[in-house]
Amino acid sequence: MDKIVVQTEDFDLTTEVAHTRSNNPQIGAIVSFIGTVRDLHPGSISSMTLEHYPEMTEKSLKSIVTEARERWDLQNITIIHRIGKLKVNDQIVLVVTTSKHRQAAFESCHFIMDYLKTDAPFWKKESTEQKEEWVESRESDDEQKKRWQS
Template sequence: MDKVIVQAKDFDLTTEVNRARSKNPQIGAIVSFVGTVRDLQSETLKSLTLEHYPEMTEKSLESIVIKAKSHWELENITIIHRVGKLLISDQIVLVIVTSKHRQEAFDSCNFIMDYLKTDAPFWKKESSDKEEKWVDSSLNDKKQKKRWEL
């Protein structure tokens, strides 16, 4: 019962965890990650705007789910990624992984986030008190993804 959604509206962690759990007695671990808009250290961030091409983005996220399930024995994966204009502290992304075992849930959640940061086709524009600029994956994001490449 995987769930992949790209939406403008916010999400509720508790509701989504309960849905992912789905009273499945095989689930022994639930790992969730919520990414939020954080302020920049060098200047004051006013907002982050995320744009995407719907069909391409959803296929990319579904591909990440398939990759994760090919590496680990998982029950459910939820990915909810927001688009549009977001302000400081707004939630951007939710990843929930359920599995029989905790280590698989932790590892696969990290894997999914690393691939979301580098491979998901979102265009991000940061608006600060100084400028507006489009941003790409950082070198650290790319380095984190490499740890999963065999």
């Protein structure tokens, strides 16, 4: 059973892996990824605010999961993406993929994250003591996504 959630609350990896696993005897591999708020120049970022357009976001996340399922033989998938005001080191996103074999679990988790970074309509605003600034998409994220398009 897939779980796709956008929420303000934090999440717990152990709880979410247990849910994704759901005592399915077909699962031989579980891969997870957690993205966090980082401060590349310590002390410069005080917070990050994530916003989204709910209808577009839900459609986009479902589409990413559907495409992952078309590419790999997967069991269960969990995507949790947080919105709202977050501090440095707070968790932003969780992706958990399960499959019969490790390669499908690893590749699909990587694929989902690459597509979340480029296709999911989330907007990030970083706040410092001096200003607030919207985070632009990075060319490197688009390059990562391209490797899945061949």
